[in-house]
Amino acid sequence: MAITSLRDPWFISALCLCALLGVPIIAILWSFTEISVPLWTHLIDTNLSLYIGNSLLLALGVGLGSGILGVSLAWCVTQYEFWGRSWFQWALLLPLAMPAYIMAYTYTGLFDDLGWFDSRSLVGAIAFMSLVLYPYVFMLAKTAFSGQQQQYQEVAATLGITRSAYFIKIALPIARPAVLTGVALAMMEALADYGTVAFFGISTFTTGIFRTWFGMGEMQLASQLAGGLALFVLIVLGLEKHSRRNMRFYQTQDLPVNKHSSSTVQPANPLTIQSPLSYYLLSAYCFTVLLIAFIVPVTQLCVWAWGTVQTIDVAEYWTLLVNSFSLAFVSSILIVFIALCLSYAQRFSQTKSVGYLTQFASLGYAIPGTVLAIGILQPFGWLDEQVNYIWYEWFGEYIGLVFSGTFVALFFAYCVRFLSVAMHNTQTGLERIKPNIDDAVLTLGRGRMSLMRRIHFPLLRKSLLAASILVFVDVLKELPATLILRPFNFNTLAVKAFEYASDERLIAAALPSVTIVIIGIIPVIMLTRAMKQS
Amino acid sequence: MRKIVFGLFASVLSISFVATNASANATEASPQQLNIYSARNEALIKPLLDQFAAQHDVTINLVTGKADALLARAKSEGRFSPVDIIITTDVGRLSRAKSQGLTQPITAVLPDFVTLQDPQQHWVALTTRNRPIMINPKKIAPGEITRYEDLLKPEYKGRVCVRSSTNIYNQSMVAAMLIQQGEALTLAWAKGLVDNFARRPKGGDRDQIKAVVAGVCDIALANTYYLAAMRNADAESVAIANQVKVVWPNQSDRGVHLNISGIAVAKYAQNTDIANQLITFMLGQQAQDWYAKTNHEYPVDPKIEWSSTLQAMGTFTSENVELNQVGELNAKALQIMDKSGWQ
Incomplete structure (x- = not known):
């Protein structure tokens, strides 16, 4: 086994990539080598149960909230015809561009003025996060539902299975990997969130990590907490994978069905026309979600931003815009490429452990950005030192920092943090292509390159685009790691928004915030257009 | 068509990205460099730094962030860290920087009114809060x-x-x-x-x-x-x-x-002379006046007049x-x- 693994080029390259991306995670887990008993005792005696309880409630709440919203909306737009359906199909993705903490700031500002109720609670945090994170579920579930074969429905109908029974017994189980992937992403993001919960004063695992680090100056204990969080996520993801170990989810007979349907000019998935009442009821549901999750907060931000627009320095603002866009653009290409390589390694490799490797490498998503950044700084600092000594040996001078405090560190951080987002898309995309297509192509004497280029890429186009756009938007919104790792004199929109917000100048933070949303919208619209075309 | 428009858009942005960062590199040709890690937000420090840069013909490079994160960065960068000056908004962070060995004594001759400082002069207060x-x-x-x-x-x-x-x-x-x-x-x-x-x-x-x-x-x-x-x-x-x-x-x-915002010279500072000059400048009338009037913090220099808002709050x-x-x-x-x- 071991020898065959080492001969397997897919395994070797996956191992190298994952080892590299796993460095910060290992650096964080390394903290467990020294355990301070008095500190742990204090933590257990005081707040640990509160941290765990609140974090679990938050993650479960967000998982449930985003799951219900995402699945129900996806079901509506793929199964029923209603007013504005084609428009909602893409518009419902828009909240993705809204960072959760900005949503929180905006709504509390709004509610404070109105004085309706206090949104700064665990329930508020769950609601706001669910509203901005449901698009992960929506997007993946929509693809899964619309990819489901029409025969299933027809067979179900002949067996007298009602529409709702069909949804529960057939459609949802088939869409399970996609839905759970989306829910897992949302839950991981909720677990790693700091901005929203800190603002609401909710003691979660993440605020506990920062309390321990900043307040007590105990970096080690903070890393241990972060490591614990990562291990927890690893176990949960592992259990989910384990529970569906004997299931496979392929799209069967995809090509013949399409051929058939195109010849008879019938859509693969005819939409159900509803009674006039539900025709508008469904529109009302979609619109309400969009209103709360996007239209209201963006309008409020625009109103605030409008008040400050005269005071801005145009050149500085342009630089911020360019910086944010370029970082997000370059990272999305880089990360999707890495994700694709790893997904292929998993598909082609004979070694089972590739799956575990990639799972480990994509853990970064569940680690708070600041902790992850420290996990990068430490090994990079060591590496820089070695580079400088070697350089001195050869050239008689020091070169300075090559890795820390440069774009290298920044891009590396994004790769570790957002690989998971891209991987989920590329993997689900690849999983849905039946391996017998590969076999057929290979038997016909074509190489793997040809298989990828001619068969896989056209089929993967949507997944790749979705992956790059999700990463793009995530990098655009990313704050904590950017804040620590960025080079001198380099700011992004998220950094600027944070600076104002941390100074409690929410109105001034509106313009950079709304710009993040607007830049984030552009690729979301592109994505949906592209999806419609294919 | 859409692809072309997007391609153009992306390339314009990428070019300006390269251009801005290249021009940042070009200015590094300036004779003196001062690198600062600041826990103070850019808006509350940059105007003063710009004044200092103009007066002393020095290029100032700034990274802002959370104090502990910046300290962790300086620590992991070790002896090759480019940082010359550390600015924080809380005394706890200054003493932590000192105890982690990230600072060195300030050599500038401090004005007589300075009382809020480290006994070994590893940090000095700029304002009180x-x-x-x-x-x-x-x-x-x-x-x-x-x-x-x-x-x-x-x-x-x-x-x-x-x-x-x-x-x-x-x-x-x-x-x-x-x-x-x-x-x-x-x-x-x-x-x-x-x-x-x-x-x-x-x-x-x-x-x-x-x-x-x-x-x-x-x-x-x-x-x-x-x-x-x-x-x-x-x-x-x-x-x-x-x-x-x-x-x-x-x-x-x-x-x-009482708490303070303060400043320290980094342990491995390349340019200690200019770093110390910045500290003298921050304790000078111009800077102290700016903090008292614009940011409504109490200046450490007792001769500086407070903003009318601060005066109204009483002594x-x-x-x-x-x-x-x-x-x-x-x-x-x-x-x-x-x-x-x-x-």
Whole structure:
């Protein structure tokens, strides 16, 4: 086994990539080598149960909230015809561009003025996060539902299975990997969130990590907490994978069905026309979600931003815009490429452990950005030192920092943090292509390159685009790691928004915030257009 | 067509990205460089740095962020760290930087008025910031509250607002109390305060001030510059801030809690001369005046006139504690707050 693994080029390259991306995670887990008993005792005696309880409630709440919203909306737009359906199909993705903490700031500002109720609670945090994170579920579930074969429905109908029974017994189980992937992403993001919960004063695992680090100056204990969080996520993801170990989810007979349907000019998935009442009821549901999750907060931000627009320095603002866009653009290409390589390694490799490797490498998503950044700084600092000594040996001078405090560190951080987002898309995309297509192509004497280029890429186009756009938007919104790792004199929109917000100048933070949303919208619209075309 | 438009858009942005960063590199040809890690936000430091850069023909490179994150960065960068100057908004972080070996003694000759500094001159205060009690004068009679200890009175049950104990200002306040009152009294104070909380701590200092006006509570603890900033902001903020009154606590005994914003020279600074010149500049009249007038912080130079907003809040006596100790006791303070149930 071991020898065959080492001969397997897919395994070797996956191992190298994952080892590299796993460095910060290992650096964080390394903290467990020294355990301070008095500190742990204090933590257990005081707040640990509160941290765990609140974090679990938050993650479960967000998982449930985003799951219900995402699945129900996806079901509506793929199964029923209603007013504005084609428009909602893409518009419902828009909240993705809204960072959760900005949503929180905006709504509390709004509610404070109105004085309706206090949104700064665990329930508020769950609601706001669910509203901005449901698009992960929506997007993946929509693809899964619309990819489901029409025969299933027809067979179900002949067996007298009602529409709702069909949804529960057939459609949802088939869409399970996609839905759970989306829910897992949302839950991981909720677990790693700091901005929203800190603002609401909710003691979660993440605020506990920062309390321990900043307040007590105990970096080690903070890393241990972060490591614990990562291990927890690893176990949960592992259990989910384990529970569906004997299931496979392929799209069967995809090509013949399409051929058939195109010849008879019938859509693969005819939409159900509803009674006039539900025709508008469904529109009302979609619109309400969009209103709360996007239209209201963006309008409020625009109103605030409008008040400050005269005071801005145009050149500085342009630089911020360019910086944010370029970082997000370059990272999305880089990360999707890495994700694709790893997904292929998993598909082609004979070694089972590739799956575990990639799972480990994509853990970064569940680690708070600041902790992850420290996990990068430490090994990079060591590496820089070695580079400088070697350089001195050869050239008689020091070169300075090559890795820390440069774009290298920044891009590396994004790769570790957002690989998971891209991987989920590329993997689900690849999983849905039946391996017998590969076999057929290979038997016909074509190489793997040809298989990828001619068969896989056209089929993967949507997944790749979705992956790059999700990463793009995530990098655009990313704050904590950017804040620590960025080079001198380099700011992004998220950094600027944070600076104002941390100074409690929410109105001034509106313009950079709304710009993040607007830049984030552009690729979301592109994505949906592209999806419609294919 | 769309692809072409997007391609053009992306390339224009990428080119300007390269161009901006190339021009940043080009300016590095300037003779002197000063690299700064600042826990102070860019808006509250850059104007002064720009003035200094112009006066001394030096290029200033700035990274802002959270203090502990910046310290962690400097630490992991080690002896090759480019940082020359560290600026923070809290004494705890300065003493932590010193104890982690990230600083070196300041060699500049400091003005006579400088009293708030490290004994070995590893850091020096630039401004002071106080954390008094703020009340709704319609609900609390004048003279009713004169000490921090008064907040524990049973009649104030459910009437006190303060932000989370995760916030550094609260931690420093409790650490300073720990030095002056000892552990038992401090814990009792924290517990009593928690008993009188109107709500679970949430939001920032401004939110506590707003809560007092909104009637959620009648008493808040907040730093003065937040109130001062609100009194100089939009009409709505001014209206809120004017309904709150500042009470300077413990004026007959230990004084109101005091914290500082400060500056230090990094251990491996490349350019210690210019770094020390910056410190002299920050303690100079121009910079001190800017902080007092624009950011409504108390200047360390007593000759500088305060902003009219600060003057209107009145004069006061501050507590007199060994500031490095405040930093050292930060962890202890947090543990006490943990025990008291202050979230």
